[in-house]
Amino acid sequence: MTDFRSLLRRDYPLPLVAAVLTVLNALLFHGPFFSYLTDHVQSSANGVLIWVSWLLILLAVNYLGFVLTLFLGRTVGKILIGISMVINAGCLYFIHTYDVMLDDTMMGNVFNTQYSEASSFASWSMLAYLLTLGLLPALLLGWVKIRYGSWRNFALSVGASLGGTVLITFANMPNWTWVDKNSTVMGSLLLPWSYIVNAVRYQIHEYDAHREEILLPDAVWVDNGRRAAVLIIGESARRDHFSLYGYPQNTNPLLNATERITCYEAESAATYTTAGVKAILDSQESDERYEILPNYLHRMGVDVTWRTSNWGESPLHIDQVEHRSDLQRRYGEDCPYDELLTRGLDSLIARSPSDKVLVVLHTSTSHGPSYYSKYPERFETFTPVCRSVEMGECSHEELIHAYDNTIVYTDYLVHEVIRQLEGLEGWTSTVFFVSDHGESLGEGNLYMHGVPRSIAPREQYEIPFIVWVSDTAPQPRPQAGVGQHHVFHSLTRFLGLDSPVYRADRDIFR
Ligand SMILES: [Zn+2]
Incomplete structure (x- = not known):
C-alpha cells in the first residue's frame, strides 16, 4: 500500500502519462472497434496492413489528443479526460448491450431523450461499467502528478504524433475505399471521438433545423361537409408483427374484426423518431423546414389538436397541444399508458367550432427496451415476458412476447379511436395509423432502431400504414409504394382542401 501511494506521489513526464492513457484507452474502450476491424478485413497481407494502420492511427490520434488536452488544460485537462472516461464507459455499455452506433443520429436521440426514458436503461451492470x-x-x-515539461518538448510530441498519423494515412492510400465504406461504423466505435464529433455535427444540424418554417402556399376549400381525421403516429411498430399483415400470432384481435380497414405495405423514410415523424407530417422529402401538416391545416382554418406521450416533432404552431400530464389532470386519471390519449375524442370532435377537425395522437407504446411496461396488465396476451432492460439477458421468446403485447395494445388503441368516431353522427371521418419506423428484435444481433436508413435491415423500416374510414367516406384505393409522405396529401384532400402542393399520386383516396 505504501508502495502504491509513493507511486502516486511521484511525478511523471507528460509523454509517459499520455502514452499510458493512450494504451489504457485502446484496451478499455476499443474492444468493439477491433472486433469490427477483425471481422471486416480479409485474412491477407493487405488485411493485416489495414488492421495495423488503424491501430497505429488510433494510438497516434489519441496520444495527440491527450498531450494537447493535458499540456494546454493542466487541471482542466485532467477533468475533461476524466469526464470522457466516464462517458466512454457508458457508451461501451450501450455498444455491448444494444449494439448502438454513436453517430450524429444517435447523439440526437441522446439530446432528445427525456429523463423517464433514460432511466429505463439504468441497470446494475451499467453502474459497474461506469465505476x-x-x-x-x-x-x-486526478491523483497522478504530471511534469508538463517545456513548450519545445510539447511541440516535439505534437509534431511526432501528427506526422505519424499523416504518414500512415498516406501509406494506406490504396485502402481509402475500404475506409470510406466502413467509416461510419468505425468512426462510431472510436471513443471519445465518436460522441464529441457527432454531438457537434448534431448541434450544427439542429441549428439549421430551427430556422423559420417555410410557409406552404394557401389552399382553397373544395368541400363544405363536416369531416374529421385522427392521425395516430405509432412508435417503433414493425409491420410483420401485426396479424393484419399476416403475422401468425393474433396480435390484432379487434382490428381483424373491424370493417372498412385498409392496410398498406409502407416503408418509413428513416429509422429514428424525429425523421420518421417529420416524414409523416411533411408534404415532400426535404431537409428544409417546410410547414408541417398540423401547422398548415391550422392556418387554413382546420381545428387541430395534438396529443402526445412522445417527443421529437418539429415545432407546432397550433393552439391545442396536450401532453400526458394535461390529460391526466383533465380526466382525473393517473393512467401511464397511451389509452389516455384517446379519452373524449368523440366529444372533442362533436364540440368543435369548426366543420373540419384533425387530431394527431403521437403515441409511444412500442418504444423499447422496456416493452413490458408500455401496456396495462390485461393486455399481457403472450407470456412469459422479458422484464429486463438488457435485451441480451432475456430469451428471444420472452422479448418477442413483450413486444407482441405492445402490438395487442396498439390494436386496442386504434380500435378505440375507431369506435368513438363510428359513434359520431353527421361526420365523415377517417383514422390513420402510421408508425415512425420499425424495430429490430435481435435479428442479426440488432435491437431497437436507428441504423442509418441506407444500410438498415428491413425490420427497422417496414411499417404498418392502416386506414379506417366511416361508411360515408371515400374508399382508400389499393396502391403500391406507399410511404409516410402519403399522409400529408391524403389527409389534406380528405378534409376538403385543394392545395398547390397537393400530389394526387400520394393520395390513397385517388
Ligand atoms: Zn421512434
Missing part, C-alpha cells in the same frame, strides 16, 4: 471502467481510472489520473 470500474470510468470513475476508477479517472480518479487515478
